[in-house]
Structure formats: structure tokens, C-alpha cells
Amino acid sequence: MNIVVIGLGEVGRHLLSVLDKEGHDIVAVDSSRKAVRYAEEHYDVASIVGYGASETLLKAAGVVRADLVVAVTDHDEMNLIAALAAKQLGAKHVVARVQGTAWSGWTEGIRYGLLGVDVVINPRVLVAQELSRIARSYGASDVVDLAQERVELVQIDLGDSRVLNKPLSAVELPAHTLVSAVVRDGNLFVPGGADVLVKGDRVYLIGRPEGVLAAERLFSKEREARRVCIVGGGVVGKALARELLQQEATVMMIESDLATAEEISGEFQNVQVVHGDGTDGALLEEEEVGTYDLFAAVTRADEINLMAALLAQRAGCKRTATIVQRADYTSIYRQLGIDIVLSPRTVASDQILRFSRSGGIHSLTVLADGQAEVVELTASPRCRAVNKPLHRMNLPRGSLLAAIVHGDDVIIPRGKDIVHPGDRVILMTTKDARATVERLFRPRGE
Amino acid sequence: MSTQARDFRGVIRPVGAVVLGIGAMIAVCAAVALVWDRLSPDLTRPQGGALALGISAAIVCAIGATAFFYGRQFVSERISRREALLAVSLIWVSAGVCGAIPFVLGAGMSPVDSFFESVSGLTTTGATVITDIEARLSRPLLLWRSLIQWLGGMGIVVLFVAVFPNLGAGGKHLFRGEVPGTTAEGLRPRIAETSFALWKLYAALTLLEVILLKLLGLDLFDAVCHAFTTMSTGGFSTLDSSVGGFNRPSVEYVIASFMLIGSVNYGLYYGLIRTGNWRGLVRNIEFRSYVRIVVVAVTVLTILNLDVHDDVLTSFRYSFFMVATTISSTGYGTDDYTVYSSTALAIIIFLMFVGGCSGSTAGGIKIERAVLMGKQAVAQVQKSFRPASVQLVRMGKASISSQVLADVASFFLIYMGCLAVGILFVTLVEGVPMPTAFGAMLTCLSNMGPAPFHQGPDNFAAYSAGSKLFFVLAMLLGRLEFFTLFALILPGFWRR
Numbered sequence: 001m002n003i004v005v006i007g008l009g010e011v012g013r014h015l016l017s018v019l020d021k022e023g024h025d026i027v028a029v030d031s032s033r034k035a036v037r038y039a040e041e042h043y044d045v046a047s048i049v050g051y052g053a054s055e056t057l058l059k060a061a062g063v064v065r066a067d068l069v070v071a072v073t074d075h076d077e078m079n080l081i082a083a084l085a086a087k088q089l090g091a092k093h094v095v096a097r098v099q100g101t102a103w104s105g106w107t108e109g110i111r112y113g114l115l116g117v118d119v120v121i122n123p124r125v126l127v128a129q130e131l132s133r134i135a136r137s138y139g140a141s142d143v144v145d146l147a148q149e150r151v152e153l154v155q156i157d158l159g160d161s162r163v164l165n166k167p168l169s170a171v172e173l174p175a176h177t178l179v180s181a182v183v184r185d186g187n188l189f190v191p192g193g194a195d196v197l198v199k200g201d202r203v204y205l206i207g208r209p210e211g212v213l214a215a216e217r218l219f220s221k222e223r224e225a226r227r228v229c230i231v232g233g234g235v236v237g238k239a240l241a242r243e244l245l246q247q248e249a250t251v252m253m254i255e256s257d258l259a260t261a262e263e264i265s266g267e268f269q270n271v272q273v274v275h276g277d278g279t280d281g282a283l284l285e286e287e288e289v290g291t292y293d294l295f296a297a298v299t300r301a302d303e304i305n306l307m308a309a310l311l312a313q314r315a316g317c318k319r320t321a322t323i324v325q326r327a328d329y330t331s332i333y334r335q336l337g338i339d340i341v342l343s344p345r346t347v348a349s350d351q352i353l354r355f356s357r358s359g360g361i362h363s364l365t366v367l368a369d370g371q372a373e374v375v376e377l378t379a380s381p382r383c384r385a386v387n388k389p390l391h392r393m394n395l396p397r398g399s400l401l402a403a404i405v406h407g408d409d410v411i412i413p414r415g416k417d418i419v420h421p422g423d424r425v426i427l428m429t430t431k432d433a434r435a436t437v438e439r440l441f442r443p444r445g446e
Numbered sequence: 447m448s449t450q451a452r453d454f455r456g457v458i459r460p461v462g463a464v465v466l467g468i469g470a471m472i473a474v475c476a477a478v479a480l481v482w483d484r485l486s487p488d489l490t491r492p493q494g495g496a497l498a499l500g501i502s503a504a505i506v507c508a509i510g511a512t513a514f515f516y517g518r519q520f521v522s523e524r525i526s527r528r529e530a531l532l533a534v535s536l537i538w539v540s541a542g543v544c545g546a547i548p549f550v551l552g553a554g555m556s557p558v559d560s561f562f563e564s565v566s567g568l569t570t571t572g573a574t575v576i577t578d579i580e581a582r583l584s585r586p587l588l589l590w591r592s593l594i595q596w597l598g599g600m601g602i603v604v605l606f607v608a609v610f611p612n613l614g615a616g617g618k619h620l621f622r623g624e625v626p627g628t629t630a631e632g633l634r635p636r637i638a639e640t641s642f643a644l645w646k647l648y649a650a651l652t653l654l655e656v657i658l659l660k661l662l663g664l665d666l667f668d669a670v671c672h673a674f675t676t677m678s679t680g681g682f683s684t685l686d687s688s689v690g691g692f693n694r695p696s697v698e699y700v701i702a703s704f705m706l707i708g709s710v711n712y713g714l715y716y717g718l719i720r721t722g723n724w725r726g727l728v729r730n731i732e733f734r735s736y737v738r739i740v741v742v743a744v745t746v747l748t749i750l751n752l753d754v755h756d757d758v759l760t761s762f763r764y765s766f767f768m769v770a771t772t773i774s775s776t777g778y779g780t781d782d783y784t785v786y787s788s789t790a791l792a793i794i795i796f797l798m799f800v801g802g803c804s805g806s807t808a809g810g811i812k813i814e815r816a817v818l819m820g821k822q823a824v825a826q827v828q829k830s831f832r833p834a835s836v837q838l839v840r841m842g843k844a845s846i847s848s849q850v851l852a853d854v855a856s857f858f859l860i861y862m863g864c865l866a867v868g869i870l871f872v873t874l875v876e877g878v879p880m881p882t883a884f885g886a887m888l889t890c891l892s893n894m895g896p897a898p899f900h901q902g903p904d905n906f907a908a909y910s911a912g913s914k915l916f917f918v919l920a921m922l923l924g925r926l927e928f929f930t931l932f933a934l935i936l937p938g939f940w941r942r
Contacts, residue, residue, distance in 0.1 A: 041616055043614070044614045044618055045635055
């Protein structure tokens with residue numbers, strides 16, 4: 001596939017690293033010589049230095065023949081114009097990333113066809129929505145909605161729990177749920193009935209939302225977060241507050257800029273706004289953050305988020321969440337004991353990566369640093385996998401058909417279940433099994 | 447400061463893979479030569495040699511396979527810059543050693559002579575230590591001698607990168623270790639595809655030349671061997687008297703044209719084929735300078751050589767060939783340049799220095815570098831009386847960064863330094879006159895071939911073994927454009 005990536009910030013670089021490994025022809029564009037040199041040095045891509053939204057540059061980068069153009073610079077308008085121009089010039093798919101809310105609004109993390117750009121993504125809003133879903137869950141460290149909220153994928157880090165130290169077959173999972181993958185010591189595997197879960201495992205549960213909620217109770221002792229403290233009143237903070245208020249949670253927000261704090265107070269009458277520094281331990285004590293169910297540090301500065309979350313933990317808060325711009329830091333955050341670490345970069349790249357695959361993938365979620373992924377696609381009438389029972393489908397090792405969405409019905413399939421043409425299926429595959437699985441669900445002869 | 451040594455064992459496997467590939471090439475060469483000798487034997491040449499090639503193939507394959515499988519345990523996920531430089535250097539040296547084995551076994555040459563011949567081939571220098579090619583080498587060996595030149599022309603590492611597309615950014619580092627020019631890459635986004643495209647073009651041009659030479663009535667064997675050594679701008683011939691031995695103007699014009707074609711940046715051809723638009727080629731500053739230099743040199747040389755040759759046409763025929771063979775650093779001979787006037791000789795020496803375009807198979811300083819150096823010099827001189835003026839060096843529309851200029855300047859410095867040191871070394875060790883040492887060093891560093899200012903025959907047979915090894919080093923330095931090999935000398939390269 002011919003791909004042009006405009007903007008080599010955090011998201012751009014991450015995309016390059018993933019797309020390069022998948023073997024695409026990539027042209028990387030940035031106005032900074034330094035960023036371009038970095039890309040040249042580390043990835044097998046061609047590169048151009050220049051202004052991303054100029055016609056000559058777009059043509060030189062080959063957008064005319066491109067299958068996918070991704071605009072992820074730091075400027076929303078430049079991204080939109082670059083994507084729009086690329087589309088006009090003949091690019092097949094164009095994706096733009098925005099970070100403000102002028103274009104995406106507060107509630108829509110993804111907009112299709114805005115101004116003629118195929119997809120406009122606002123990762124900050126997406127992250128806020130993900131955080132609000134986590135707040136609603138019982139102890140999950142990540143929640144992903146699939147198939148228009150008919151299926152949920154949750155990630156749970158096992159603490160003390162009733163499911164430990166016995167074979168998985170002896171755990172009575174609620175109906176319509178499935179343990180799709182386990183990460184132990186950094187390695188992901190697809191568990192069988194004989195596998196035993198131990199403390200510290202990270203478990204990926206998939207199933208109908210109500211079933212998953214019941215399963216969460218089994219796997220974790222936490223409760224839904226009714227009282228949430230947010231540090232940072234930026235785009236993520238505000239979008240999160242909005243979602244949480246809809247869930248009728250109690251929200252307190254700590255914001256260091258007085259004008260912003262006042263503005264938020266005026267905008268959200270049900271939010272208790274505190275003007276102060278989120279990394280001020282005394283302030284956190286005074287505001288009794290220890291009594292809150294969830295503490296979410298979502299400012300733009302990674303250091304502030306980390307320190308605030310650590311202080312909140314010391315003040316007695318049971319669940320802490322942060323967002324992190326540099327996704328490389330994720331594992332360090334976890335080692336430090338932060339429960340929930342989300343990265344807008346990962347969220348954005350998941351959304352973009354699905355366009356680099358053939359055959360209309362509706363969503364793609366990367367698990368465990370790319371060791372596996374969950375994809376959601378519509379089974380073509382002409383593919384090999386349809387109209388035969390699951391046990392004859394020859395799914396490769398390391399892959400799992402996690403759910404079939406047939407009309408409004410969600411089936412967590414067993415050996416005899418059948419995928420009908422036009423059904424939406426949710427598949428989990430490890431890196432090695434991916435190509436084989438894709439072949440099964442791709443129309444014959446493509 | 448830590449003195450811990452780096453772990454470089456990650457290069458064993460790629461080097462092993464290339465050695466294995468060379469073994470396979472020798473085997474193919476042996477098989478082809480064997481069949482060829484059966485179907486249309488040429489009794490005027492020495493017989494045999496295919497068996498020696500077969501044995502060499504077995505030896506080389508065994509070494510390569512051992513390294514390849516032994517190196518499996520040390521494979522690094524991505525080849526780093528340092529590893530790439532080391533791998534490229536090792537690949538060239540080991541390819542030289544492997545390529546020498548058939549000469550030792552098949553022609554009874556001494557190991558040092560064989561190594562010299564092999565490296566001279568790979569680096570497309572074309573200097574030889576064999577005084578009687580026609581009486582000494584059988585056809586299988588001649589084919590191998592031309593084939594290594596062809597392989598070295600576009601580059602063995604480039605071929606390696608094309609064949610193993612999964613090297614990612616590591617492939618890029620390898621590619622740059624062998625082709626350090628500024629504009630050779632970037633034909634395609636992925637380096638493996640770039641390498642593949644280059645090789646395809648190279649092979650297609652070679653095939654075209656084989657067909658043309660065959661149509662002109664050359665024996666197929668001679669056509670293939672000369673096409674191999676023309677496109678690579680190498681200069682090995684199957685005749686003692688080189689291309690002049692055919693004494694056919696049409697053959698000379700075809701070969702001269704292909705030498706000129708081979709010393710143009712292949713990226714320009716690629717652009718031409720892909721877009722069908724001549725503009726990219728015609729507007730390229732380096733190409734224009736190249737054409738200008740060729741036209742002027744041919745004209746002046748034709749006039750000057752009227753002293754030696756009687757009529758204008760004959761003078762043009764020999765002068766055109768001389769310019770083509772020199773600027774492309776090929777080194778075929780059709781004419782005796784020792785009788786040229788000293789002005790004509792000076793022009794030839796100048797062409798040897800300059801060489802072909804960057805991104806081509808030609809050697810020398812490269813026209814792009816020469817042009818940049820010139821412009822930079824003018825800019826600096828201008829600064830001496832207008833210090834406040836901004837002097838950007840441009841190549842066409844693109845302005846050249848000071849980084850690149852510094853790179854070019856240091857290249858020039860290293861080149862001249864090597865030349866000077868080499869001249870001293872050869873004069874002291876061999877006791878030859880200064881011009882002789884100069885000719886030998888220049889021809890090796892520029893990967894040219896013949897040795898001007900030499901007494902007697904135009905080859906390197908008379909030098910001692912030590913000097914031959916020294917010339918081998920000079921040829922490798924010239925082919926890899928210095929930086930790759932010199933990096934290995936610095937202690938910081940090996941330290942952690």
C-alpha cells in the first residue's frame with residue numbers, strides 16, 4: 001500500500017514504526033528537518049521536508065497514487081487542509097487528526113466525511129470517552145467498545161481475586177463472555193481450559209456488555225467509580241467531565257489556571273472546580289482525594305500527570321489514571337503503580353491503522369504492544385470462513401473468533417456456530433496468525 | 447571512558463549470506479561455462495577451468511553456509527549503523543577473497559595475484575596482473591573474471607539488500623555503506639525496492655548491450671564478457687589488447703556509448719522510465735555538467751590528437767573512446783596514449799580525477815562533488831571581499847546544506863590525502879619514479895584500470911606482493927568512497 005504520513009510527532013512516528021514493519025511503501029513528511037532525519041534514520045521510508053498542506057509538496061509525496069494519507073501535524077487546520085487537498089488530488093483514503101474541539105465537538109471522537117475528509121479523529125475526546133467507560137467498569141484498566149456498543153473488550157489487571165489458582169475451565173464465567181487473551185510477564189497467549197490464572201496477570205475479556213460487567217465482578221474487587229477527581233481542565237478533562245456527568249457521577253476538577261477554572265465552573269454547574277496545583281500534596285490532602293473512587297490526571301504535561309497520580313495514591317486513592325503523551329513511558333508508569341495508563345497516541349494510531357489493511361475493517365485494537373490485535377470486520381459472502389461451523393473454519397493457532405454479531409444478536413461462538421455472510425465478526429489474532437486469519441475472511445481471489 | 451568492546455557478531459550472518467551467494471554465482475558460472483564449452487568450443491583459447499570453478503564454488507559455499515548458520519544465534523533485530531559499516535567492509539573483503547579462489551585453482555596464479563585480480567574486478571578497477579590473458583585464462587575463468595566485475599559494478603551489497611527485503615532501516619544503512627553518494631537512493635520509498643529497481647535497470651542495459659554487440663558480429667562469449675565489464679565500467683577484457691584488439695569502429699562506438707550511459711546516475715533513468723518525461727534527466731545539473739565535460743573533452747582531444755592520427759575521423763574515433771573510457775573509469779584501451787601530447791594527457795588525468803555521475807557505476811570524485819566543490823570555492827572567494835553576503839550553494843533549484851558541503855570537502859581532503867600517502871608509499875617501497883607512483887595510485891583510487899606513466903606493459907604484474915596488497919586497499923577505499931572503511935580504523939567505532 002502507498003501511504004503518506006504528514007507530521008512526524010508522537011503519532012506520526014508511531015505509525016511509521018508499525019506501518020514500516022507491515023511492509024508498506026511510505027513517504028514521511030514534516031516541516032522540521034530534524035524530525036525527517038529521525039524518520040530517515042529509523043525507518044525504511046522515503047521522506048520530504050516541507051509544509052504539509054502545500055500542493056507541490058503533496059504531489060511530490062505522491063498523494064495522487066496514495067492509498068492512504070494521514071495528516072497528524074500539531075495544527076488541526078493544517079491537517080484538515082492537507083487531508084482535503086490530498087483527497088482532491090486523488091488519494092483513496094484520507095485521515096486527519098485534530099486536537100481541539102472546534103472541528104470534532106465534545107462528544108464525537110471520530111467524524112466521518114467532515115468537509116470531505118474521510119475520517120477526522122480527535123484522540124483526546126476518544127481518550128476521555130475511554131476513561132469514562134473505565135470509570136463505569138468494575139476495576140477494568142481499559143474498556144473498548146466494539147460493534148456499536150454491542151460488544152465490549154475489557155482489560156483487567158488481576159489483583160486478589162476469586163478466579164486465581166484454579167483452571168480456567170473451573171471458573172464460572174457469566175454467559176456470553178470469553179477470556180480471549182492473557183498477558184503474563186509481558187508475553188501474550190490465548191488461554192485454554194487448563195490454564196491457571198495467577199496474580200499480576202493481565203486478562204482480556206470480551207463479550208456482551210452486561211455479561212462483561214458481571215464477569216468484572218468475578219475478576220476484580222473494585223466497584224464502579226461514583227466519585228471522580230480530575231486534574232487538568234483541558235480538552236480531555238472537559239470531555240471526561242461531560243461524559244461522567246452523564247453517568248451521574250460526582251466530579252471534582254483541579255485546574256491550575258484561574259481563568260480556565262472559572263470558565264469550567266461556569267460551563268459545568270455540577271462540577272466542583274478547585275483552583276490549584278494538582279501536584280500540590282497538601283491541596284490533595286485538603287480536598288480529600290483519598291475518598292474518591294478514581295483519580296484521573298489528564299493535563300498535557302506527562303510529569304504533572306505522573307506526580308499528581310502518585311501523590312493521590314499516597315493520599316489513599318485506590319484507582320489512579322493518567323494519560324501519557326510519550327507512549328514509551330507506559331510500562332514505567334505501570335511499574336510505579338498507576339492503575340490505568342492511556343495514550344492518545346495509541347488511540348489515534350489504532351484508529352488510523354485499520355485503513356492500512358485491506359477489506360473494510362471497522363475497528364482495530366492493538367493489545368500488549370502489538371503482540372496481538374482485535375479486529376472487527378464484516379464477513380464477505382465470498383470469503384472462505386462463511387457458512388461453515390467454527391470447528392471447520394481452520395482458524396490458525398493464536399487466533400480466536402471472539403464474537404459474531406448477527407443482526408442485533410451477539411453470539412460468543414462455540415464449535416458449531418456459523419458465520420453468515422454479512423455478519424460482523426470480532427477476531428483476536430496474535431501477530432503470527434494475522435496473515436492467515438485475514439486470508440480466511442478476505443473475499444476469494446483478492 | 448569505558449573500554450568495553452562492542453558485540454559485532456550480528457554481522458556474521460549477513461556476511462555469510464553474501465559469501466554463500468557468491469559461491470552460488472561461481473557454481474552457476476561453472477555450469478554455464480561447462481555447457482558453453484561443450485556446445486561451441488573455442489580451441490584458440492586454453493581449455494578447462496570449469497572444474498576449478500566447481501571446486502571453488504564448493505569451498506566458498508561451505509564457508510558461507512558455515513558462517514550463515516553459525517551466525518544465526520547472533521542475529522540482531524535491526525542492523526545498526528556500525529554493524530552495517532562493518533558488514534559492508536567485511537562483505538567486500540571476503541567477496542574479494544572468495545572471488546580469488548578460482549584464479550588460484552584454475553590459472554595457477556599466486557594467492558596475492560589472485561586477490562589483486564579479484565578485488566580489481568569487484569571494485570570495477572580493471573587493473574590486472576596478468577600479462578598474457580589470452581594464453582593464461584580459459585573461457586570459464588574469463589567469464590568469472592567478467593562476472594565479478596559485473597556484480598561489483600552495481601554493488602554486491604545493493605544486490606543483497608534487494609534480495610533480502612526484510613532488513614528495514616538496517617537495509618538502508620547497508621545501502622549507504624556501499625553507495626554513500628547524496629542522491630543515489632529514494633527511487634522508491636523502500637530501500638529493497640530501490641535496490642531491486644537499480645539492478646533491474648542495470649541488467650536490462652547489459653542485456654541490450656549484449657544484443658547490440660552480437661548484432662555487430664562479435665562472438666557471443668566476447669559480447670557477454672564485454673557487456674558485463676562495460677556496464678559496470680570495469681574494464682576487464684578477454685583480449686590482451688583490450689577492445690582495440692577487435693579493431694572495429696562500430697564495436698568501439700557501441701562500447702563507448704554504453705560506458706557513457708553507465709556513468710550517469712541510474713536514478714535519472716528510473717525517473718525517465720517511470721514518468722516518461724525527459725525533463726528530469728535533461729534539467730539535472732550533474733547530468734548537464736557531465737555532458738558538457740564529455741563534449742568539450744572529446745572536441746579538444748580530437749584536435750590535439752591530429753598530431754598522432756592522420757584524419758579527423760580517426761582522431762575522433764580514438765578520442766571519443768578515450769574520453770568515454772576515462773570519465774567512466776572503465777579503462778579499456780584502443781589507442782596508445784603514451785604517444786599523446788602532454789596537454790592531451792593532462793586532460794585525461796583531469797577526467798580520471800572527476801569520474802562519472804553520483805549514483806552510477808563509475809568511480810572517481812564524481813561530477814556532483816566536483817561541481818559542489820567548485821561552487822563552494824567561488825562562494826568562499828566572494829566572501830573575502832563581501833563578507834556580509836549570504837552565499838548559498840545551489841544545485842539546480844535545491845540549496846545545498848553546509849552539512850553536505852562539509853561532507854564533500856572532507857571527501858576531497860581524504861581522497862587527496864590518500865593519493866599523497868599512496869604516492870609516497872609506492873615511491874619508497876618500489877623505487878619507481880614519482881609519476882609512475884602517481885599513475886598507479888590514481889588509477890586504483892578512481893577504480894580506473896590502466897596505469898599511466900608506467901615503463902613497459904600497462905599492468906601491475908611487476909609490483910611486489912606488499913605493494914599489490916596496498917593497491918587492493920586503495921581500490922577498496924575508492925570503491926566504497928573512503929568513509930565506510932576509515933570508520934573501522936577509529937577506536938570509537940569498536941568501543942561501547
